[in-house]
Amino acid sequence: MTTSPKTRNFRIDFKTAGPAIALLILCVIGFLLNPAFISEGNITNLLTRSAFIGIIAVGATFVITAGGIDLSVGSMAAVIAGVMIIVMNGAVDTFGTGVTTVLIGCGCSIILGLGAGWVNGVLTTKGKIEAFIVTLGTMGIYRSLVTYFADGGTLSLNYDIRGTYRPVYYDSFFGLPIPVWVFIVVAICGWLLLNRTAFGRYCTAIGSNESVAQYSAIKVDRIKTLTFVIQGLCVSLATIIYVPRLGSASSSTGVLWELEAIAAVIIGGTVLKGGYGRIGGTILGALILTTIGNILNFTDMISNYLNGTMQGLIIIVAVWLQRGEWGRTKHKTE
Amino acid sequence: MKKLGKISALVAAATLSIAGSATAQDKIKIGVSYPTPTHAWAAGMNWHAEKAEERLEALYPDVDLILVNSPDPGAQASALEDLVSVHQIDALVVLPFESEPLTDPVLNVKKSGALITVVDRGLSQPGIEDIYVAGNNPELGRVSAQYMKTRLNEGDNIVVLRGIPTLIDNERFDAFMAEMEGSGVNILDHKHANWNRDDGFEVMQDFLSRFPDIDAVWAQDDDIAIGVVAALKQAGRDGDGMFVVGGAGMKETIKGIMDGNELVPVDVLYPPAMIATAMDVTVAAFKSNGPVAGRYILGATLITKDNAEQFYFPDSPF
Structure with a gap:
């Protein structure tokens, strides 16, 4: 069979580049199913679609690395989108339908995102409630608030503002749609913050062992709250590029985004119980999730009812690949 | 034991006062129960139910429509019990959250002697409802x-x-x-x-x-x-x-x-306004000289430029 050093290389490749290989395999499958998969249009759609979950997942990487979890992001996105629409519609009378109104909407989104993240953080740290429970609570609150604001229906953005705001989702800049640029910028900032700053090292330290971090004079509460604030900021950025797509928000906006974001983070190699985070992996994770959905729409070989099964299987296999344990056991038995 | 005595006394007093108020007014009471609107279609239904309540109560001063919405099947089952015990309804219009868990609660309402109108989602046992109104x-x-x-x-x-x-x-x-x-x-x-x-x-x-x-x-x-x-x-x-x-x-x-x-x-058309149709038919059961019991399956009308106006409700959320 294979020689020993070769096997080791093979294994190491899988451990570090697992998500990338999984994505590559998916793309090959997609191409084999239908060559239109690699058409420019489809690749652009894929990247743009990944931007929402991807941006949110970059924030989630910080929260999870520091040992927390945020279940409220999907509902938070929905309520921020709802309030943005209400605010922009309300600002039409005073500020017209131009860029000013859109900027007011975006500003409002960022303030709400930071505020909502801060609430999650403070309740977790100062309130001494588990992040899971806090964000489960705020998830319900935000979801019902958007239903309430929309009177159970759908909030729609004023038609003329939509004209002004539409390019933010649909226009391109140097061949890449604007949401993809936002995604790239957020990813780079996230990577620098996690890997090149004291803050990033503190997150990892807190996630590994909170007590030790405390004794090492790390301001644990402040850092943990900040991770939730970053998460909130990421949600508000994702919402800013989401709203111009269809110009509406309802109670079905952002449903299950929290789980997709968490799945993207874990597929990417971040450890769910904290202490180790990988922004690059998270981005690949988000791309993998979107690609699965895209491929399933490209084929009628698999029953529609089994879409969830395929997604579940691919998520598990992707994580299994990068954990790499299987390679080691195989090597031993040889 | 002391506490229990207190509670039972309270319950007795409450029952008395309800019985008192019920005899004081001989209005026709109709309960209308449906899921809490969480999506646009249901919000439209809520709006049409409220409109129908306004219109019917203005038309017939002796008709009292009681609208209740519930966030889940369990809450809807409790709401049905309350409609019978607190409001002593003469008729029930119900859009069940789910067929299975609400069949028995609706059956209990029927046992109290109320007329039953089921909307859109049928019950899991046939023969409970007197009137059935649904889209197609x-x-x-x-x-x-x-x-x-x-x-x-x-x-x-x-x-x-x-x-x-x-x-x-x-x-x-x-x-x-x-x-x-x-x-x-x-x-x-x-x-x-x-x-x-x-x-x-x-x-x-x-x-x-x-x-x-x-x-x-x-x-x-x-x-x-x-x-x-x-x-x-x-x-x-x-x-x-x-x-x-x-x-x-x-x-x-x-x-x-x-x-x-x-x-x-x-x-x-698959109209959220079907709840209003159901309320109209139920009131007609008390007011009309014609028979109304039966199944009303609404048409899935093709809305074109020619007939669109009659289906346009600009104030509805849907």
Whole structure:
């Protein structure tokens, strides 16, 4: 069979580049199913679609690395989108339908995102409630608030503002749609913050062992709250590029985004119980999730009812690949 | 024990006062129970129920309609009990959250002697309801397919976006496929878009990448259709006689039809206002000299430019 050093290389490749290989395999499958998969249009759609979950997942990487979890992001996105629409519609009378109104909407989104993240953080740290429970609570609150604001229906953005705001989702800049640029910028900032700053090292330290971090004079509460604030900021950025797509928000906006974001983070190699985070992996994770959905729409070989099964299987296999344990056991038995 | 005595005394007092108030007024009390609106269609239903309450109570001063909405099947079962014990209703109009868990609670209301009207979602046992009012899901599929056939020729291609995998979705889809059979129109593929704008947008984007030649889209639902239209416009494939058929009767869609929108030229009705129909029929059971018990299956009317106005409610949330 294979020689020993070769096997080791093979294994190491899988451990570090697992998500990338999984994505590559998916793309090959997609191409084999239908060559239109690699058409420019489809690749652009894929990247743009990944931007929402991807941006949110970059924030989630910080929260999870520091040992927390945020279940409220999907509902938070929905309520921020709802309030943005209400605010922009309300600002039409005073500020017209131009860029000013859109900027007011975006500003409002960022303030709400930071505020909502801060609430999650403070309740977790100062309130001494588990992040899971806090964000489960705020998830319900935000979801019902958007239903309430929309009177159970759908909030729609004023038609003329939509004209002004539409390019933010649909226009391109140097061949890449604007949401993809936002995604790239957020990813780079996230990577620098996690890997090149004291803050990033503190997150990892807190996630590994909170007590030790405390004794090492790390301001644990402040850092943990900040991770939730970053998460909130990421949600508000994702919402800013989401709203111009269809110009509406309802109670079905952002449903299950929290789980997709968490799945993207874990597929990417971040450890769910904290202490180790990988922004690059998270981005690949988000791309993998979107690609699965895209491929399933490209084929009628698999029953529609089994879409969830395929997604579940691919998520598990992707994580299994990068954990790499299987390679080691195989090597031993040889 | 002392506490228990206190409570039972309270309960007795409460029962007395309720009995007192019930004899004081001999109004016809009709309970109306439906799920708390969490999506646009249900919000429209809520709006129409409130409108019908206003209108009927103004018309008949001795009719009292009591509207209750519940967030889950358990809460709805409790709400039904309260309608009987607290309000002592003479009739119940109910849109069950789910058929199975609400069959027994509705049966209990019937045992109290109330007239039962069931709306939209049937109960799991036959013969409980006196009046049944519902939309027609297979008809929605059939009417959509009939319209498609008037616009398309042999060899044309369509794609289908479906709702959430449920019985309702299957009924619509199966009837559509049966009607399309033998027409020579190719149905390229069908995918679930979950009655949701975002999913409609993404599924349609993928259909557009996958199939270079699509002549029409059956989106089954107005929310999905909004996503489909956005995807068509993004890809610049909204011209050349392309059209999208949705369903339900959303006010924005109907307004578009009135204004002559060529991309979404028609809609197929699955009206949230059916709750108002049910309330009307139930009141008629007390007021009309004609018999009203029976099954009322509403038509899945094709809404075109000519008749759109009568289905347009600008104040409704849907």
